[in-house]
Amino acid sequence: MSGITVIDVTKRFNGFTALQDVSVTIPEGSLTALLGPSGSGKSTLLRVIAGLEEPDAGQVLIGSEDVTERPARARGVGMVFQHYAAFKHMTVYDNVAFGLTIRKRPRAEIKRRVHELLELVQLEGLAKRYPAQLSGGQRQRMALARALAVEPSVLLLDEPFGALDARVRKELRAWLRRLHDEVHVTTIIVTHDQEEAMEVAGQIVVLNDGRIEQVGSPRELYDSPANEFVMSFVGPVNRLGETFVRPHDVEVMLEPDAGSVEAMVERVVHLGFEARVELVRDDGQHLLAQLTQEEALQLELERGQIVYVRSSRETVFSEAARRPDRPRSG
Amino acid sequence: MSRYFLRFGALGYLTLLLLMPVAFVFYKAFEHGFAPAWQAVTTPEALHALKLTLVVAAIAVPANTVVGIILALTLVRSRLPGRGVLNAIVDLPLALSPVVVGLSLVLFYGRGGWLGGLAGHGVHILFAVPGMVLATMFVSLPFVVREVVPVLREVGTEQEQAAETLGAGPFQTFRRITFPAIRWAVAYGVVLTTARAIGEFGAVSAVSGNIEGRTQTLPLYVKAQFDGFDTTGAYATSVVLALIAIAVVVGLRALHPKEESP
Numbered sequence: 001m002s003g004i005t006v007i008d009v010t011k012r013f014n015g016f017t018a019l020q021d022v023s024v025t026i027p028e029g030s031l032t033a034l035l036g037p038s039g040s041g042k043s044t045l046l047r048v049i050a051g052l053e054e055p056d057a058g059q060v061l062i063g064s065e066d067v068t069e070r071p072a073r074a075r076g077v078g079m080v081f082q083h084y085a086a087f088k089h090m091t092v093y094d095n096v097a098f099g100l101t102i103r104k105r106p107r108a109e110i111k112r113r114v115h116e117l118l119e120l121v122q123l124e125g126l127a128k129r130y131p132a133q134l135s136g137g138q139r140q141r142m143a144l145a146r147a148l149a150v151e152p153s154v155l156l157l158d159e160p161f162g163a164l165d166a167r168v169r170k171e172l173r174a175w176l177r178r179l180h181d182e183v184h185v186t187t188i189i190v191t192h193d194q195e196e197a198m199e200v201a202g203q204i205v206v207l208n209d210g211r212i213e214q215v216g217s218p219r220e221l222y223d224s225p226a227n228e229f230v231m232s233f234v235g236p237v238n239r240l241g242e243t244f245v246r247p248h249d250v251e252v253m254l255e256p257d258a259g260s261v262e263a264m265v266e267r268v269v270h271l272g273f274e275a276r277v278e279l280v281r282d283d284g285q286h287l288l289a290q291l292t293q294e295e296a297l298q299l300e301l302e303r304g305q306i307v308y309v310r311s312s313r314e315t316v317f318s319e320a321a322r323r324p325d326r327p328r329s330g
Numbered sequence: 331m332s333r334y335f336l337r338f339g340a341l342g343y344l345t346l347l348l349l350m351p352v353a354f355v356f357y358k359a360f361e362h363g364f365a366p367a368w369q370a371v372t373t374p375e376a377l378h379a380l381k382l383t384l385v386v387a388a389i390a391v392p393a394n395t396v397v398g399i400i401l402a403l404t405l406v407r408s409r410l411p412g413r414g415v416l417n418a419i420v421d422l423p424l425a426l427s428p429v430v431v432g433l434s435l436v437l438f439y440g441r442g443g444w445l446g447g448l449a450g451h452g453v454h455i456l457f458a459v460p461g462m463v464l465a466t467m468f469v470s471l472p473f474v475v476r477e478v479v480p481v482l483r484e485v486g487t488e489q490e491q492a493a494e495t496l497g498a499g500p501f502q503t504f505r506r507i508t509f510p511a512i513r514w515a516v517a518y519g520v521v522l523t524t525a526r527a528i529g530e531f532g533a534v535s536a537v538s539g540n541i542e543g544r545t546q547t548l549p550l551y552v553k554a555q556f557d558g559f560d561t562t563g564a565y566a567t568s569v570v571l572a573l574i575a576i577a578v579v580v581g582l583r584a585l586h587p588k589e590e591s592p
Binding site: 050051052071072073074075077078079081083085086087088089098099102103143146147149150 | 488489491492493494495496497498499502506507510511
């Protein structure tokens with residue numbers, strides 16, 4: 001088990017800059033999410049760490065060893081791909097055993113280890129099946145067991161739940177969290193889903209346009225985002241001029257009060273515990289407020305009603321954080 | 331109604347164009363009974379031609395299989411500039427008339443050709459087996475490449491990358507991951523290559539010199555017998571070629587059982 005250090009990594013593809021001077025430290029034993037929109041460079045960063053892409057500049061350290069020049073097969077990483085990358089012509093058993101077979105481990109040891117892992121990923125009894133006979137979630141668990149079989153020092157997951165339906169995705173997230181508590185291997189998960197990152201990871205690295213915007217715990221990112229991009233990426237946000245307000249920080253009142261502004265209710269959406277209220281302020285700006293169902297019922301909100309709104313908490317970014325001054329890739 | 335008409339038309343077309351002529355060859359071969367036909371295909375010249383055909387195929391097919399797989403990998407996996415040109419070159423044997431292939435080999439290896447000097451050093455290519463092998467390799471090159479390329483594209487590189495991260499070197503990755511994924515395409519390509527190698531007439535004819543009992547393959551032998559008014563010999567040998575072809579087609583069906591009519 002080892003931490004990962006990325007130093008000033010730059011990667012270009014035919015003139016497109018996927019990563020620009022990226023430096024980040026992944027603590028040993030942590031579960032870190034690389035979060036960003038598509039094209040932000042998060043997958044490229046993961047593949048550079050895995051050794052599947054060669055950086056144009058910079059270094060990658062696993063533990064204290066510089067592995068920049070080392071091929072993927074000698075890095076001791078375990079990788080899980082979005083589309084499973086199951087070896088279709090091999091049984092589940094042979095898939096999981098692959099890395100050990102390559103290492104020419106004794107047959108008895110392979111057998112013991114594969115069965116241990118199949119138990120860990122809850123696929124015991126399916127050892128003789130082929131990948132085509134498994135569901136998506138089962139295939140991805142098999143891929144995870146296969147990656148863990150070689151006892152990697154780091155585990156790299158490239159959008160591992162991206163191809164699964166919402167319910168299975170939620171299950172697997174919780175399961176991955178528990179698995180990490182059990183095996184403690186340094187893990188990086190790439191995702192574009194902020195909810196997934198927050199639910200699973202202890203540390204989140206937010207990427208945008210090939211650069212790191214912020215590194216922090218889910219709380220830090222949500223409560224003190226470094227800039228506009230992070231603020232709007234990690235959760236819903238209202239933008240009022242230069243001020244940013246989270247929908248749950250919008251107070252809705254029936255009577256005017258200090259600092260309140262008049263607004264009209266456009267729509268009320270009930271979502272079980274929470275209610276979302278779409279408003280338009282008297283200055284024409286649209287606003288989303290998030291209330292509990294109970295609050296919404298007490299206010300007896302309905303379409304066209306005039307209410308008064310006030311932000312209990314707002315964020316204003318400095319000029320630099322608002323418009324990060326950077327040369328665009330291209 | 332018109333649907334039945336179309337089907338009947340297509341069947342009639344097949345019958346007239348393919349089935350009847352081939353059936354007629356079988357009929358003519360056994361017109362005077364089985365014995366003369368058997369005699370005609372077991373003369374020393376006919377047996378030699380059969381043997382030579384198989385020898386040429388036995389060299390050309392494995393060579394084109396190995397080269398074909400390498401070419402397919404290069405076309406799909408490498409970022410080599412000029413892949414488009416390579417892709418077009420691979421198709422050249424399909425587009426070029428086999429006689430032109432044969433003549434170009436004659437020019438290249440013949441007296442005054444770039445490699446014409448080889449003959450002076452005792453290396454005989456033209457009017458000898460090496461030339462026939464070269465001609466056969468030329469015309470049967472595209473089949474393995476063309477079968478393997480789309481399959482390689484379809485399987486993608488994720489499995490190979492997964493194998494790499496699990497510690498497999500390039501050769502292990504090929505043997506354990508890539509080859510199993512393309513093996514049916516390779517097999518299909520091998521069958522097509524074999525069929526072409528055994529049946530090739532034009533290119534081989536141009537380089538072989540057509541010397542009876544020495545540089546005659548089965549198709550050349552058939553033509554020679556026909557020209558020499560030995561119709562029984564020509565038809566009987568044709569039947570041997572046709573039987574090989576049928577075996578190849580049956581082999582194809584066995585490899586692609588999915589394509590069987592519903």
